[in-house]
Amino acid sequence: VTRDLQRVVAVMSRYCDDLIPCNAVEAASRDDLREWERAAIDVASALRYATGCLRRAVDEPGGDASLRPGRHLATAAEELAAARDLLHTHLATDPDGLRRERSEWAPVVTSLPVTRALVHEIARWSRQLAPFTAWLAGAEPLAMPHAPGRHTAAGVRDELTNASQWLQVAGAAVRPALGADPVRAADTELLHAIPAATPPQRRRPGAVAESVAELCDGIAISASRLRAAARGSRERAIWSPNVTSGGWQWIAQAAAVTSHLNELVLRSLAVRVRQLAGPGENGTRLNAAADSMADMRAAWHQVDQMWDMMITESRLLPTLAMTDASDLVLRMGRLVWDKPDWTPADSRHATRRTAAALAPEVSAFAGVVSAAHQAVDAFARLAISDTEAVAAAMRAGRLYTPTRSLPADYNVPRPFAPAPTARYRALQGAYHVALDASIHAAHVLDGLAIAIGAPSRVLGLARAAVSMQSHRRGSQSQIDPDDLRSSDLSFMHSRFSTGVAGPVEQAIRDLKVDDPVILLRAAAIDDAARQLIIQADNALPAAGSSVSLMMAQPAASSTAQLVAQSFPSGPVAERPTDAGLTPRGLLNGQPVTKARPRPRG
Amino acid sequence: VSQVELLRQRLVHADGMAGMLATGWEAFEFVRGVAGANADRSADMYPAFTFARGAAVSGRNAIAFAPSMPADQAVLFESATPLKGDVYEVADTLADLASALSAHLREAAGLAGDASDRAACEDAARDADRITELLAKGK
Numbered sequence: 033v034t035r036d037l038q039r040v041v042a043v044m045s046r047y048c049d050d051l052i053p054c055n056a057v058e059a060a061s062r063d064d065l066r067e068w069e070r071a072a073i074d075v076a077s078a079l080r081y082a083t084g085c086l087r088r089a090v091d092e093p094g095g096d097a098s099l100r101p102g103r104h105l106a107t108a109a110e111e112l113a114a115a116r117d118l119l120h121t122h123l124a125t126d127p128d129g130l131r132r133e134r135s136e137w138a139p140v141v142t143s144l145p146v147t148r149a150l151v152h153e154i155a156r157w158s159r160q161l162a163p164f165t166a167w168l169a170g171a172e173p174l175a176m177p178h179a180p181g182r183h184t185a186a187g188v189r190d191e192l193t194n195a196s197q198w199l200q201v202a203g204a205a206v207r208p209a210l211g212a213d214p215v216r217a218a219d220t221e222l223l224h225a226i227p228a229a230t231p232p233q234r235r236r237p238g239a240v241a242e243s244v245a246e247l248c249d250g251i252a253i254s255a256s257r258l259r260a261a262a263r264g265s266r267e268r269a270i271w272s273p274n275v276t277s278g279g280w281q282w283i284a285q286a287a288a289v290t291s292h293l294n295e296l297v298l299r300s301l302a303v304r305v306r307q308l309a310g311p312g313e314n315g316t317r318l319n320a321a322a323d324s325m326a327d328m329r330a331a332w333h334q335v336d337q338m339w340d341m342m343i344t345e346s347r348l349l350p351t352l353a354m355t356d357a358s359d360l361v362l363r364m365g366r367l368v369w370d371k372p373d374w375t376p377a378d379s380r381h382a383t384r385r386t387a388a389a390l391a392p393e394v395s396a397f398a399g400v401v402s403a404a405h406q407a408v409d410a411f412a413r414l415a416i417s418d419t420e421a422v423a424a425a426m427r428a429g430r431l432y433t434p435t436r437s438l439p440a441d442y443n444v445p446r447p448f449a450p451a452p453t454a455r456y457r458a459l460q461g462a463y464h465v466a467l468d469a470s471i472h473a474a475h476v477l478d479g480l481a482i483a484i485g486a487p488s489r490v491l492g493l494a495r496a497a498v499s500m501q502s503h504r505r506g507s508q509s510q511i512d513p514d515d516l517r518s519s520d521l522s523f524m525h526s527r528f529s530t531g532v533a534g535p536v537e538q539a540i541r542d543l544k545v546d547d548p549v550i551l552l553r554a555a556a557i558d559d560a561a562r563q564l565i566i567q568a569d570n571a572l573p574a575a576g577s578s579v580s581l582m583m584a585q586p587a588a589s590s591t592a593q594l595v596a597q598s599f600p601s602g603p604v605a606e607r608p609t610d611a612g613l614t615p616r617g618l619l620n621g622q623p624v625t626k627a628r629p630r631p632r633g
Numbered sequence: 634v635s636q637v638e639l640l641r642q643r644l645v646h647a648d649g650m651a652g653m654l655a656t657g658w659e660a661f662e663f664v665r666g667v668a669g670a671n672a673d674r675s676a677d678m679y680p681a682f683t684f685a686r687g688a689a690v691s692g693r694n695a696i697a698f699a700p701s702m703p704a705d706q707a708v709l710f711e712s713a714t715p716l717k718g719d720v721y722e723v724a725d726t727l728a729d730l731a732s733a734l735s736a737h738l739r740e741a742a743g744l745a746g747d748a749s750d751r752a753a754c755e756d757a758a759r760d761a762d763r764i765t766e767l768l769a770k771g772k
Binding site: 277285289336337347348365377380381434436447448 | 669679681695724768
């Protein structure tokens with residue numbers, strides 16, 4: 033028992049060592065540490081002492097004697113160690129000792145909410161183990177008959193008593209933090225939702241009919257694999273001939289089609305809500321989510337069109353992302369149409385799945401919304417990674433245009449010419465619009481998923497959590513605002529992610545509230561306000577005459593200033609610093625309009 | 634004579650590999666323009682038209698890689714007049730054109746003296762087949 037107990041406490045101690053930013057001595061001179069970071073340091077110190085006491089108890093003759101097999105403790109030690117290993121799959125340490133992120137969940141692992149939940153759990157276990165350890169110290173017979181004698185048993189007893197006291201100290205060390213900053217249910221939920229960094233196995237869509245629930249599960253798997261496939265695409269775009277214009281264009285088409293199918297699914301759910309009248313949703317929120325899908329589709333459609341006149345030195349080579357996006361599109365289509373083997377070629381022959389068949393009862397809503405949410409989140413991530421990858425390809429001189437598509441005054445005696453800067457700017461502009469639309473749609477679905485308790489709500493919680501990074505050993509100093517579009521930081525791309533909150537979110541933070549759900553709502557309000565200001569800006573009279581020009585310009589300028597001041601983390605301010613090539617909402621010199629005619633349903 | 638019929642006639646009477654490639658380019662461009670213009674007309678047909686448009690771009694680009702492809706400027710169909718008829722009739726028309734395009738490209742591939750020309754024609758023919766598969770009514 034004592035040996036197994038020592039293993040459990042040692043693993044708990046290692047968890048805390050992962051969480052602490054510095055040792056207790058250094059912590060005394062730092063004023064930037066939060067309550068939970070100080071709690072982690074105190075718990076870690078106490079557990080280190082407890083582990084030492086237990087190790088000495090085990091080393092004492094007769095100290096490892098068993099009252100009965102400590103099977104539960106041994107299992108707990110193994111499972112805790114395995115769980116810690118899984119958390120570590122998201123992080124790697126480079127030769128300089130700095131921590132590197134290996135998945136989009138890495139900043140969630142190092143976030144304050146997860147730190148809070150983990151320290152709280154460890155302190156709770158410490159409190160559970162303290163009385164057990166004390167009982168063990170007093171248990172008879174402590175030593176087996178062959179033990180050398182009472183003196184040795186007393187040594188073991190002393191060490192166990194000390195260990196029990198240190199465990200009590202560890203359990204009590206979180207009280208100040210709990211008082212100042214209570215642990216939320218969402219923190220623990222987020223901790224439990226962190227998957228391993230390895231993407232799930234592909235589940236190939238076959239001709240065999242899948243139920244709605246199976247389709248939704250398959251979509252979540254494809255989305256997870258898509259997020260993983262996006263990693264490192266910026267680097268690959270520079271050198272890999274397998275990364276092609278055809279691949280990027282196909283992903284844009286898949287994103288547009290997925291957005292369209294999502295819109296149909298969400299509108300169908302909105303109809304079903306009205307039929308069932310009672311899942312806490314009156315359809316308004318679902319229709320709003322469907323509207324955001326329409327905007328996302330239009331934006332990705334623009335990206336698709338921009339690729340018509342651009343090409344890489346290789347035309348089209350299949351990628352992992354294309355395979356997973358293809359699976360996702362097929363299953364989304366099979367949710368919309370009542371045809372088990374639906375493909376895009378079947379659209380004119382298939383009948384739509386009825387709203388009642390899509391969600392026979394209220395409990396089915398969460399799964400379907402989750403599927404839509406997962407798909408949007410994955411394409412939002414691809415929007416980030418593809419935007420960066422295309423920029424990298426342009427810098428590497430990999431983008432060309434067919435000479436035949438150039439105006440007659442381009443006299444190029446070859447079939448391909450380097451892509452004109454204007455075309456690249458238009459392409460990048462389209463990507464940025466798609467990125468903004470995808471992130472906005474992901475936020476809308478974050479809110480919807482949290483409101484109805486869909487399994488995918490952890491995506492929203494994760495997006496909110498990453499803005500609150502805890503200090504850790506080996507971490508880079510806080511988030512670098514210039515690197516916010518890094519494809520390695522999926523969840524960073526949110527209203528919260530820049531570390532510079534909007535006015536409502538800031539006001540909430542000033543109240544010392546860091547509940548992820550409340551912050552999500554605050555950021556959504558910031559988003560809505562920003563969009564309203566932009567809409568109002570667009571509604572200003574056109575500058576047709578000199579008089580209107582004089583009237584309009586100062587107003588537009590001041591509005592832009594207001595947006596910049598009020599929403600420093602907004603998409604406009606978040607643009608990658610891409611050598612000044614990024615147009616602001618201009619495609620080929622024409623204003624980019626998100627709103628496009630929707631397909632007639 | 635409709636644009637579709639004109640393209641069909643030009644495919645039939647294309648002069649040599651260069652002529653076939655140039656006409657193939659224009660046919661794919663036409664499909665791209667029309668499919669893009671019609672995608673928003675029907676929620677049900679949006680996926681098919683979107684991927685058909687993509688296949689047209691892919692086929693056109695495949696042709697562009699052929700060594701015999703003339704480097705002169707081509708007609709673009711950015712503002713192609715939408716075909717008359719409902720969205721399904723448009724899909725049928727494009728599917729028929731793509732089917733004819735595929736047949737001519739395969740024929741050209743069989744006659745090609747240059748391996749790269751042959752590969753380009755075969756790649757483009759596969760994209761034309763994909764357009765037919767996506768848009769044809771008979772399934």
